[in-house]
Amino acid sequence: MSTTVGKIFDLTVKKYPHKEAIYDVRKNLRYTYQQWSKKVNQLANALLNEGVKKGDRVSTFLFNTEELATAFFACAKIGAIFNPINFRLTAEEVDYIMRDAEPTVVLFEQALADVVAAIEERFSTVSFWFIDEETPDYAASYHEKVSSAADTDVDSKVHEDDLYAIMYTSGTTGRPKGVLHRHRDMVEQSLIVIGSTKLEKQDNGLVTAPMFHCAELHCAFLPRVHVGARNIILHHFEPNKVLQLIDQEKVTKFFAAPTMWNMLLQEDLSQYDITSLTLGLYGAAPMAPALVHACHDQLRIKLVQAYGMTEMGPAITFLSAEDQLTKAGSAGQACLNHDIRIVRPNETGPSNPDDVVPAGETGEIIVQGPCMMSGYFRRDEASEKAIYKGWYHSGDIGYLDEDGYLWVKDRVDDMIISGGENIYPREVEDLLYEHAGILDVAVVGQPDDRWGETVTAFVVKKDALITETELDEWCKRSKKLANYKRPRKYVFCEALPRNASGKIQKFTLRKQLEELFSNGKS
Numbered sequence: 001m002s003t004t005v006g007k008i009f010d011l012t013v014k015k016y017p018h019k020e021a022i023y024d025v026r027k028n029l030r031y032t033y034q035q036w037s038k039k040v041n042q043l044a045n046a047l048l049n050e051g052v053k054k055g056d057r058v059s060t061f062l063f064n065t066e067e068l069a070t071a072f073f074a075c076a077k078i079g080a081i082f083n084p085i086n087f088r089l090t091a092e093e094v095d096y097i098m099r100d101a102e103p104t105v106v107l108f109e110q111a112l113a114d115v116v117a118a119i120e121e122r123f124s125t126v127s128f129w130f131i132d133e134e135t136p137d138y139a140a141s142y143h144e145k146v147s148s149a150a151d152t153d154v155d156s157k158v159h160e161d162d163l164y165a166i167m168y169t170s171g172t173t174g175r176p177k178g179v180l181h182r183h184r185d186m187v188e189q190s191l192i193v194i195g196s197t198k199l200e201k202q203d204n205g206l207v208t209a210p211m212f213h214c215a216e217l218h219c220a221f222l223p224r225v226h227v228g229a230r231n232i233i234l235h236h237f238e239p240n241k242v243l244q245l246i247d248q249e250k251v252t253k254f255f256a257a258p259t260m261w262n263m264l265l266q267e268d269l270s271q272y273d274i275t276s277l278t279l280g281l282y283g284a285a286p287m288a289p290a291l292v293h294a295c296h297d298q299l300r301i302k303l304v305q306a307y308g309m310t311e312m313g314p315a316i317t318f319l320s321a322e323d324q325l326t327k328a329g330s331a332g333q334a335c336l337n338h339d340i341r342i343v344r345p346n347e348t349g350p351s352n353p354d355d356v357v358p359a360g361e362t363g364e365i366i367v368q369g370p371c372m373m374s375g376y377f378r379r380d381e382a383s384e385k386a387i388y389k390g391w392y393h394s395g396d397i398g399y400l401d402e403d404g405y406l407w408v409k410d411r412v413d414d415m416i417i418s419g420g421e422n423i424y425p426r427e428v429e430d431l432l433y434e435h436a437g438i439l440d441v442a443v444v445g446q447p448d449d450r451w452g453e454t455v456t457a458f459v460v461k462k463d464a465l466i467t468e469t470e471l472d473e474w475c476k477r478s479k480k481l482a483n484y485k486r487p488r489k490y491v492f493c494e495a496l497p498r499n500a501s502g503k504i505q506k507f508t509l510r511k512q513l514e515e516l517f518s519n520g521k522s
Contacts, residue, residue, distance in 0.1 A: 002158075002159045002160045003160055003183075003184070003187050004076060004158050004159070004160055004162070004164070004183040004184075004187070005072075005073065005076035005164055005183050005186055005187070005222070006073060006076035006077035006158060006183075008187065008190070008222070008225065008226050009037070009040065009073045009076070009077070009225060010037075010077075010153075012033060012225055012226065012227075012228050013033045013034060013036075013037040015228055016033050016201065016228040017032065017033055017034035017037075018032050018033075018034060019032060019033055019201075019228060019230075020032055020230050021033040021035075021036045021225070021230065021231065022036060022066060022069060022230070022231045022232075022233060023230070023231070023232045023233065023249070024065060024066040024233045025232065025233060025234050025235065025241075025245065026065070026233075026234075026235040027065075027066065029066055031066070033228070036070070038151040039066075039070050039146070039151075040070050040073045040074050040077065041074075041077075041150070041151045041152060041153055041154065042146045042147070042149045042150070042151045043070050043071060043074035043146050043149070044074040044075075044077045044078050044154045044156075045149040045150045045151075045152070045154060046145045046146050046148070046149035047074060047075070047078060047080060047105060048078060048154065049145075049149060050104070050105055050127055050145070051104065052078065052080050052104050052105060053079075053080075054078065054079030054080065054156065054157075054158070054162070055079065055080070055081060055163070056080050056081065056103075056104045057080070057081045057083050057101045057102060057103040057104060057166065058071065058075050058080045058081070058082060058083065058103055058104060058105045058106075058107075059083040059084070059085055059097075059098065059101060059103035059105070059106045059107070060082075060083070060084045060085065060106070060107045060108075060212070061085045061087065061094065061106060061107065061108040061109075061112050061115070061116065062084075062087065062107060062108065062109050062112070062131070062211075062212075063087050063109065063111060063112075063210075063235045063236050064207050064208070064210065064211045064233050064234055064235050064236065065109065065131065065233065065235065066233060067107060067109075067131045067142065068084065068107070068211050068212075069211070069221070069231070069233065071107055072084075072211075072217070072221075073225075075164075076158070076164060076183070077153075077154055077156060077158070078154055078156045078158070079156050079157070079158040079162055080104075081163050081164065081165060081166055082164065082165040082166075083097075083101050083103055083165065083166045083167075083168075083178075084165075084167070084211065084212035084213075084217070085097055085098075085168070085212060086168070086210070086212055086213075086499075087111075087112055087210065087212065088499070089115075090115070091115045091118035091119050092119075094115055094116075094119060095119045095122065096175065096176075097168055097176065097178075098119075098123060098126070100178055100377065100378070101166055101168075101178060101377070103126060104125075104126065104127065105126070105127045105128075105129060106123075106126055106127070106128050106129065107129050107131060107142060108128060108129070108130060108131070108139075109130070109131050109132050110130075110132040110133075110134075113130070113136060116128065116136075116139075117136065117138075120138050120139075121138075127140060128140065129141070129142040129145060130142055131143070158183065159183070160182065160183045160184035160187065161182055161183070161184060162182060162183055163180055163181070163182055163374070164181055164182055164183045164185070164186055165180075165181050165186075166178040166179065166180060166377050167179045167181065167214050167310050168310075169310050169311075177376045177377070177379055177382060178376060178377030178378070178379075179310045179311050179373045179376060179377075180373055180374045180375055180376065180377055181313065181371075181373055181374070182374055184370075185313055185370070185371045185372070185373070185374075186218055186222060186313065186371070188313075188337070188370040188371050189218050189219070189222075189313040189314075189315065189371045190218070190222050190223045190226045191226075192315065192335050192336050192337075192371075193218075193219050193220075193223040193306075193315065194223045194226060194227055195336065196304065196306075196315075196318040196320075196335070196336075197223070197253065197279060197281060197304055198279075199223050199224065199227050199229060199253065200227060200229065201227050201228040201229055202229070202252075203224065203227075203229040203230070203252045203253050204229070204230045204232060204249055204250055204251050204252050204253075204276070205220060205221075205224040205229055205230060205231050205232065205251070205252070205253050205254055206232045206234065206242065206245055206246070206249075206251045206253075206254035207220065207221055207231055207232065207233045207234060207254070208234045208236075208237045208242050208254060208255075208256060208260070209237065209255050209256055209257060209260065211233075214310050214313065214314045215255060215257075215283055215306070215314055216255055218313055218314065218315075219255060219281065219283070219306055219314065219315055220253075220254065220255040220281065232245060232249050232251065237256075237260055237263075239260075239263045239264050239266070239267050240267055242264060243264065243267055243269070243271075243272040243274065244272065246272065246273075246274045246276065246277050247272045247273045247274060250276040251276060251277055252276055252277060252278050252279070253277070253278060253279045253280070253281065254277075254280065254281070255280075255281040255282065255283070256280065256281075256282060257282065257283070258282055258287035258288070258291060259440065259498060261280065261282060261287070261291065261295055262291055262439070262440070264299070265291075265294055265295070265298055265299070266439075269298060269299070274299065275300075277299065277301050278301060278302060279301060279302045279303070279304060279321065280295065280299070280301050280302070280303050280304070281303075281304050281305075281306060282303060282304075282305055282306070283305055283306035283307060283308070283314075283315070287305065288329075288429065288430045288433035288434075289328035289329045289430060289433075289434075290430070290433045290434045291433060292324055292325070292328050292329075293325070293328070296324070296325065302321035302324070303321060303324045304318060304319065304320060304321055304324075305317075305318065305319040305324075305331065305332055306318055307319075307331035307332065307406070307408060309392075309394055309396075310373075311372070311373045311386060311392055311394075312367060312369060312371055312372055312373070312392060313369075313371030313372070313373075315335055315371075316334065316335055316338050316340065316367045316369060317331045317332040317333060317334055317335060317338075317340070317406050318332045318333065318335060319331060319332030319333075319405075320332065323405075327405055329407065329430065330401075330405045330406065330407050331398070331405075331406040331407065331408050332405060332406065333404055333405055333406070334367075334404075334406070335369065337369060337370050338367060338368065338369035338370075339367065339368045339369070340365065340366070340367050340400070340406060341353060341356050341365075341366050341367075341391070342356065342357050342361070342362070342363040342364070342365060342366075342398065342399055342400050343355045343356055343357065343363050343364055343366055344357055344363050344364075345363060345364045345397070349385075350385055350388035350389075350393050351363075351364045351366065351388075351393060352389075353366055353388070353389050353390070353391045357399075359399070359400055359401060359402050360399055360400075360401060360402070361399055362397055362398065362399045362409055363397070363398075363399070364393060364394065364395070364396070364397060365394045365396045365397070365398045365406070365408070366391040366392060366393050366394060367391065367392050367394065368390060368391055368392070372387070372392055373387075373392075375387065395411060395413065396408055396409075396410070396411055397409045397410050397411070397415060397424065408426070409424040409426060409427070410424040410425055410426050414444070414506055416443075416444070416445035416453050416455055417445070417452050417453055418445070418448070418451045418452055418453050418454055418455065418484060421484055423445075423455060423484070423485050425442070425443035425444065425445075425455075425506075426443075427480075427481065427485070428443045428455060428457065428475075428481065428485055428486070428487065429441050429442065429443050429457075431474075431475065431478055431480050431481050432457060432459070432471065432474075432475075432487075435466070435471065435474055436462070436463065437461060437462050437463030437465070437466035437470075438459055438460070438461065438462060438466070438471075439460045439461060439462040440459075440460035440495070440496050441457055441458065441459050441460070441496075442457070442458045442496050442504045442506065442509060443455060443456070443457050443458075443487065444456055444458070444506050444509050444510055444513065445510075446489065446513050454488045454489070455485060455486065455487045455488055455489075456487060456488070456489040456490075456491065456513060457471070457487040457489070457490050457491070458490075458491045458493055458496060458509055458512075459471070459490055459491070459492050459493070460492075460493060460494065460495060460496060461492060468489075468490040471487070471490055472486065472487070472490075475487065491512075491513075491516065496509075497509065
């Protein structure tokens, strides 16, 4: 039997037909696995009726909805390539992805209708399906398409080596690239997550991170369906609504980026019964050790960290609940069947996988594993550079300690070189996070004629009274940070620019610095 994403779904439906599968909070809609299976089959048949063939792309431009979840499995069953698009993108950014992916059908909703309306005339061959009421003139009604289709199973020949999705990278350093994954990549990833998070059919999982991102889709949503657990789908992240749902629906496990966990901690937790929550999965961005301790102390839950990248499915390491405090700040150990090396970076091309550095020494993180992408969509040169000699070259800098735990220092592109010394922004950020008056922080390098670069910190205040002088004294007093690494400038702001996965867009901050300090400003 060839195990595919669609087969995973069918086997769970067969095993737990009358168990509640999903609850769409926005629509107050609940489906058992059997009821949901009929909807998946109807959408699969509707797509076939529209002329969608195996290998064609189907895009979703949606927040977290039942329709996105249904499309995920409908595409898998007919062999269409699933392409979820970031709902935070502008019209021109969506235009770029659609021109690259060339979808046959695009699903979208009312909250994003203005973005689609701005570009739909450019895509005369695309069929736009609208999931809400009052369908625009240029679109078709999703629900009319689905309701008129048969709910019988489809007879499509889909194999484990077939492409399952194009997942676009978050574009933290430039234009996003379409990452190609096969069905078997995701089956492997799902099994790894199930074991690492001890996921069971009795679990009630909350979908609050964006489903278009692989961290939620592959490390939370799919594994829960795989074991027959329940998915409670929240349209978008709202801290108080998340806490209400934990209380009302007895949520046991969910994934959130560190910034989302931080926002939950700012709420009045005494107003909610969150004792059902047993485990929180985090990833997509580093979590400062101070925030790890705060989650343990205030939420009273176990935490598991996943570190990885879209190109690897995404998870390549897990930091277990047992290691959260003793190895706070680490990304954990390699996932099952994954091999990680730290190699000497090569400035002129891909790093040599055999140029391995000793334990404790920093270098580029490269990895091999069963969930590795097959390449970038229509980008052969970029694919060859990223997967060199069978290893995926992450572009992240880190080291392995004597116990085999991975410590991620930063992106190669984010490293600051000041006076010839390498400074990793994350170690400065981790120290600043320990200050009680800071809610959020990001550190970047500012060009400097004398030193090459100087350290600049963008700070979101928790305490309105904190000053640059106070933070500078805080860094000077600390024994954790060498003097040359401390920020020479602080920029106070209302919020940091983040992409949908919670990663700070440091190229945006660098651009802001250019604007702030041009014309002699300081």
